[in-house]
Amino acid sequence: MDAFTTPLLAGTATGALLLIAALGLALTFGQMGVINMAHGEFLMAGAYTTYLTQQVVTSTDLSILVALPVAFLVAGALGLLLEVAIIQWMYRRPLDTLLVTVGVSLLLQQLAKDVFGAQGDPVHTPGWLDGNIDVLGYHWPFRQMFTIVLAGAALAGLGALLRYTAYGRRIRATVQNRDLAETMGVSTRAVDRVTFFVGSGLAGIGGVAVSLISGTNPNLGTTYIISAFLVVVAGGLGQLRGTVIAAFAVGVVTAFFTDWFSSSMAQVLTFALVVVFLQLRPQGLFTVRARGLA
Amino acid sequence: MFQSRTRFATGTVLALTAALSLSACGGSKSGEASASSASCVDTSGDTIKLGFLNSTSGAMAISEQTVRDSLSLAATQINAAGGILGKKIEPVVEDGASDPAVFAEKIEKLLTGDCVAAVFGGWTSASRKAMLPVVEADNGLLFYPVQYEGLEASKNIYYTGATTNQQIIPAMDFLKSKGVKTLFLAGSDYVFPRTANKIIKQYAAELGIEIVGEEYVPLDDDDWTTQVAKIVEAKPDFVFNTINGSSNVGFVKAYYEQGLSAKTTPIISVSIAEEEAPAMGKDVTGQFAAWNYFQSVKSPTNDAFIKAFQDEYGADRPTSDPMEAAYTSLYLYKALVEKADSFDVDEINDAADGVTFDAPEGTVTIDGENHHIAKTALIGQINADNQFDVVWSSEKPIEPDPFLEGYAWWDPSAE
Numbered sequence: 001m002d003a004f005t006t007p008l009l010a011g012t013a014t015g016a017l018l019l020i021a022a023l024g025l026a027l028t029f030g031q032m033g034v035i036n037m038a039h040g041e042f043l044m045a046g047a048y049t050t051y052l053t054q055q056v057v058t059s060t061d062l063s064i065l066v067a068l069p070v071a072f073l074v075a076g077a078l079g080l081l082l083e084v085a086i087i088q089w090m091y092r093r094p095l096d097t098l099l100v101t102v103g104v105s106l107l108l109q110q111l112a113k114d115v116f117g118a119q120g121d122p123v124h125t126p127g128w129l130d131g132n133i134d135v136l137g138y139h140w141p142f143r144q145m146f147t148i149v150l151a152g153a154a155l156a157g158l159g160a161l162l163r164y165t166a167y168g169r170r171i172r173a174t175v176q177n178r179d180l181a182e183t184m185g186v187s188t189r190a191v192d193r194v195t196f197f198v199g200s201g202l203a204g205i206g207g208v209a210v211s212l213i214s215g216t217n218p219n220l221g222t223t224y225i226i227s228a229f230l231v232v233v234a235g236g237l238g239q240l241r242g243t244v245i246a247a248f249a250v251g252v253v254t255a256f257f258t259d260w261f262s263s264s265m266a267q268v269l270t271f272a273l274v275v276v277f278l279q280l281r282p283q284g285l286f287t288v289r290a291r292g293l294a
Numbered sequence: 295m296f297q298s299r300t301r302f303a304t305g306t307v308l309a310l311t312a313a314l315s316l317s318a319c320g321g322s323k324s325g326e327a328s329a330s331s332a333s334c335v336d337t338s339g340d341t342i343k344l345g346f347l348n349s350t351s352g353a354m355a356i357s358e359q360t361v362r363d364s365l366s367l368a369a370t371q372i373n374a375a376g377g378i379l380g381k382k383i384e385p386v387v388e389d390g391a392s393d394p395a396v397f398a399e400k401i402e403k404l405l406t407g408d409c410v411a412a413v414f415g416g417w418t419s420a421s422r423k424a425m426l427p428v429v430e431a432d433n434g435l436l437f438y439p440v441q442y443e444g445l446e447a448s449k450n451i452y453y454t455g456a457t458t459n460q461q462i463i464p465a466m467d468f469l470k471s472k473g474v475k476t477l478f479l480a481g482s483d484y485v486f487p488r489t490a491n492k493i494i495k496q497y498a499a500e501l502g503i504e505i506v507g508e509e510y511v512p513l514d515d516d517d518w519t520t521q522v523a524k525i526v527e528a529k530p531d532f533v534f535n536t537i538n539g540s541s542n543v544g545f546v547k548a549y550y551e552q553g554l555s556a557k558t559t560p561i562i563s564v565s566i567a568e569e570e571a572p573a574m575g576k577d578v579t580g581q582f583a584a585w586n587y588f589q590s591v592k593s594p595t596n597d598a599f600i601k602a603f604q605d606e607y608g609a610d611r612p613t614s615d616p617m618e619a620a621y622t623s624l625y626l627y628k629a630l631v632e633k634a635d636s637f638d639v640d641e642i643n644d645a646a647d648g649v650t651f652d653a654p655e656g657t658v659t660i661d662g663e664n665h666h667i668a669k670t671a672l673i674g675q676i677n678a679d680n681q682f683d684v685v686w687s688s689e690k691p692i693e694p695d696p697f698l699e700g701y702a703w704w705d706p707s708a709e
Contacts, residue, residue: 006523014517110351119356120540122575125547132552139526141551144519214516214544215575223514258520263511264483 006138007255013144015251016151017213020206021228022235022243023158027199028079029229030237031175032192034087035094037101039228040221041108042200045078046071046207047216048112051121061126064208068150071204078108079200083193091192105221112218120217129212147209154202155244161198162240171195175238234274236284245285250274333433334409337637342381344369344627345388345404347415347425352392357616358417360569361439362387364617365414367606368624378628379635386410394424401425405434411637412437412627414620419443419485426451433639437627439620441564441585443489444696445706447664449643454623454658455616456586457666457696462490464671465562465584466497468686469532476506478530480521480537480545483510487536490564493698494534500703506530511537516544522552525559535563542566546574556580562673568612571680581676585615586669587655588682596654612681613654622653626660626667659691666694 021043028034049071050064057063082104090097129146132139162168173181174191182188210220231250235242250270257266278284335343346365348358369383377383386408388400397416404410405428412435416422422438429436429450436451444457469477477498481487491508498505506528509521522545525533537545542565549561562582568589571578589600589612599621600613626649631637634645647662658667668691674682698704 006520010519010523013519113351113355117356118352118354119569119573120543122543122573124575125551130551137527138523139552141519141548143551213547214540215547215573217540217543219514219540220516223516255520262483262509263515263521267512267515 011252011255015248019247024199024202040225042203046204047211072201075204076201083196242285345410345413437623567614
């Protein structure tokens with residue numbers, strides 16, 4: 001009976017996690033064209049922030065709620081630092097950016113090992129997330145529902161920022177035509193920085209959700225970075241709608257493959273499926289018909 | 295221009311992700327072993343060089359550092375008591391960097407460059423498999439301190455951790471004695487869990503225990519939700535856990551999230567020890583583990599070992615099975631050399647059979663044929679202090695049988 005509900009619900013939760021990881025990339029890669037391989041390490045930073053918050057705020061029920069904004073700020077600050085120190089010098093050189101950020105990613109992983117040790121640290125689930133409800137035979141954990149709510153909130157927040165705020169308008173203007181936006185008085189440098197801060201901060205929020213699954217460990221980011229890029233590319237660059245659909249599709253499809261075959265096979269099949277899809281539709285699910293994109 | 299750049303970027307990311315996924319399954323090859331040459335070990339002075347090859351960087355560092363610490367402790371103690379054949383141990387330390395290829399390279403350097411008399415270390419089966427051809431080609435000695443999947447014996451390696459008939463098979467005997475009728479297998483997707491489960495399945499058929507499910511998740515994947523849902527559905531009496539590393543945390547969290555616990559469906563693990571239990575983020579009191587040593591083992595030798603270790607490294611440091619096996623390996627080497635009255639590898643091998651040491655886990659004895667050691671199997675249950683209460687014991691040391699030749703039900707060619 002739960003041969004259907006288990007993969008569907010578990011896959012939706014995985015999709016939500018992928019979405020939070022991919023939203024930041026949809027901004028920095030999808031909109032700015034920067035391939036940031038260190039994005040996964042911002043997830044890791046979010047997870048370690050959760051661990052550290054639990055050391056300070058000893059009430060587990062509260063600490064997760066405190067960790068969310070703190071993780072956003074910590075990961076955002078790391079992203080901003082990366083942008084100011086390195087990426088701003090490489091905006092027209094994608095291959096260089098890729099190589100440098102791979103280096104930064106390794107650097108951050110080793111830093112985490114040196115500071116926290118390689119074993120990983122425990123993150124405790126708050127009481128109000130510890131439990132499950134029976135949905136047609138699947139004991140659906142509250143933690144998975146929380147991840148879905150979190151992804152929804154992150155999506156709504158980002159959508160509102162882009163659509164309704166002055167910063168959002170400037171981001172969209174810069175993405176659509178950088179030179180023209182600059183002639184209209186938009187400081188594209190400031191826009192780049194804000195975009196990077198927000199995109200990286202979202203990864204920090206994702207890190208809080210990940211830490212509830214697996215605690216912390218220095219290699220945590222590498223698990224998600226590939227799938228997150230896959231989601232952004234399959235969804236189509238330059239807009240969020242495709243990213244959302246692709247994230248949930250990848251999550252649910254992987255869960256069904258895992259249920260039918262095995263976890264290792266599911267990763268292979270999902271990857272193959274996305275490659276075939278991109279052969280048929282190289283631009284991804286949706287495209288933005290704007291100058292300089294598509 | 296912007297258009298072509300975007301296309302280029304997309305293509306690069308895809309190529310890169312493909313490369314990363316491929317490299318994940320690639321593994322590494324050990325370097326070509328150099329031609330065998332006469333031993334360059336210098337035994338004329340009043341010191342003897344021994345190599346300690348453990349990962350002090352990379353993912354395995356936290357585990358292997360504990361092995362390095364107990365090796366150093368044993369060396370200090372042996373030196374204080376006069377050394378080996380009157381010669382003080384001079385440790386030459388190298389970092390395996392959690393990379394099998396580096397292990398192969400460094401053991402070659404230790405044996406032929408530094409001319410050490412023996413090497414102590416390695417942890418993952420991949421690191422041991424990478425070092426094996428090198429240590430055989432150089433006719434050197436390696437002491438390997440971790441429980442593993444068996445089915446191996448080299449005249450140049452001494453295995454001081456458990457082989458399968460000293461850990462996994464006794465664990466099955468324990469489950470049988472508990473009246474377990476149905477068992478679910480959960481493991482990481484690599485050589486140790488797959489080999490262990492092959493043995494478990496064949497022995498379960500012999501014992502009349504039904505295997506109601508078998509699930510694997512890659513080592514670097516922490517999401518066990520779907521697999522745990524299958525455990526919930528299968529309702530086994532017990533779960534046999536051969537997961538390794540941080541993936542254990544994801545497994546245990548998903549387990550408790552979906553309402554399972556030590557009360558409903560207990561787990562027996564073979565890679566969760568005193569160091570790992572507190573890192574789960576869940577109260578794992580009541581779960582089981584199969585090892586040959588626990589810190590809680592009551593003996594004067596173990597009390598002395600724990601005291602010496604904590605005096606050296608801090609009272610908060612637990613002792614665990616691989617650490618004890620590493621400590622024991624250095625003392626066994628001392629006993630081997632003293633019995634052979636020589637540092638020569640062939641003379642040591644000739645003298646090996648029956649060499650014993652009164653270890654913290656109890657008296658262990660070397661088997662001269664397969665170079666493994668007879669060990670007592672123990673089952674522990676985690677208590678509120680993240681220590682293990684011994685609830686079952688094989689009572690006496692079990693003779694090592696890495697190829698399971700003494701077990702009629704074992705058919706290596708069967709699925």
